[in-house]
Amino acid sequence: MSAIVTSGLSKTYKSLGKAPVHSLRDLDLTVDENEVFGFLGRNGAGKTTTIKLLTGLIHPTAGRAQLFGVDTLLPDARRMVGYMPEQPYFYEYLTPKETIEFYGRLRGLTVAERQQAWEQISELLDLRDIADRRIRGFSKGMRQRVGFAVALVGDPPLLILDEPMSGLDPLGRRMIRELILKMRDRGKTIFFSSHVLSDVEEICARVGILVSGKLAACDRITALVGDVPKSVEVCATGLTAEFVAGLGDYVLAREERKEGGHRLVVENTEAANQLATEISRAGGMLLSLHPVQESLEDFFTRIQEGTQISLPEEAQPAALAAAEE
């Protein structure tokens, strides 16, 4: 069974005297069980709207969403979700232990289950030292830990995390990354939105990219960015400026390196072979030669800019249309 299924999910905000705002349009998305799914898009693209629809905080204008086959408008669907908002806000006068206790009661856990939940979660998130301190004085990182802890109360099979790494220092980001992977290893499905593309690339199997409320692409990262190198970078030393300037048009970029020698970029490995031969003939020394893969960031930038993109068939057909808008 799929963890998340949405069909034609749309959300339009209407306010008196203003033009309607289409925050999300016809979202068809499926996230499988035990998958780490990254949900990307610029600010205002509709990520948080989607997450709020999935958690039942807002109601769809059209379409529907299901979590493990249960409509998101029903409380039973939320039994299967642990949710962490972008900036988790809790009652400031409660301690982390009291907060876990409170959410445990909302989930209908017994006293013994709540105690067990605290033991497990506090150990996992290293909350014991701050167990009895009021949240009021907590730093962003500490609040994020409490937010993650609340999402784990009741051991839900699906975690929905809205920008879990937002505003965190490198150590905090790393902690969240490791937690997500740990949860995946425990069989959970993780659906999270993020701006930090390097983190997404590192931990996600699949991603969906929203552009202006429409799903522009959705597939495995390797399928989106491709596994063929987009160019090959060659570094060499002992070359004269005349030789470098005289190289043919097959060299796409050429520059002097600060540390000495030259950096040359060619389109593919065949061109790199030809260049290596020429460097050798000219008495130069080849320092390095490595293929440059397209990163998720490159792909993300291209899709946002609406430049020509070629996607595999299984990626969303809405991609080009959305990019054109």
Add this chain to the structure above:
Amino acid sequence: MKRIVAVAENTFRESIRDKVLYVLLFFAACTILGSKILGWISIGQDIKIIKDICLASMSVFGALIAIFVGASLVYKEIDKKTLYTILAQPLHRYEFVLGKYLGLIAIIGVSLLVMTVISVGYLYVMGGYVTLVWFQAILLIFVKLVLVTGFAILLSAVVSPIMGAIIVFSLYVAGHATGVFKDLPPQFDGTVSKQVLETAYYIIPNLNTFNLQSEAANNVAVSGAYVSYAVVYGLAWTAMLLILACLAFEGRDV
């Protein structure tokens, strides 16, 4: 039910930290203790005046707690975004609204109890005494506050706290004046004003139903049947307001 109790307990803990509550309780205590001043200028009637002012303080300050704390109850959760993680739990929205409501009712009950203890103690110190009608009057003040809180929470689910407080306060004033709406002077006959005010008479709860102040001050017995009627009247209005609050919050995007 357990989830409603969890939300109610938390609301109680939250409201008990609200400075507005203590400011209002302080002024209520000052008014009760200061009632002797008015007693001095009413020769031979001082106990009666103290009783009157004690009950009026409970009614007014209790209503101010209901209005100012109640009108921001749900809105504050949306504004502070604490609602996101709560509504993402497997609870019905009506459970949240009822939990918030019952938490505030508990606070109002405790506040009324504190004011009752202060007034009864003060009356005995001043040489007075209380009878059953005194406690019947306090019971009906509590029922009135239960109703006003219901209205406050309904507005809290749909409008901002300031707007909510203004509307509930207007209802509180109008609710005490519904008799005037019905018994208009003859010059109003056939006017639109008469029709509007008569309509208002039927759609605004008559808060004077809960007013046993003069009976309590004069130790005039009130029948149990009347008190029961007033309790049922208040609870019926409250039930309707809570149903409306739950329905209003059910469809709201947060």
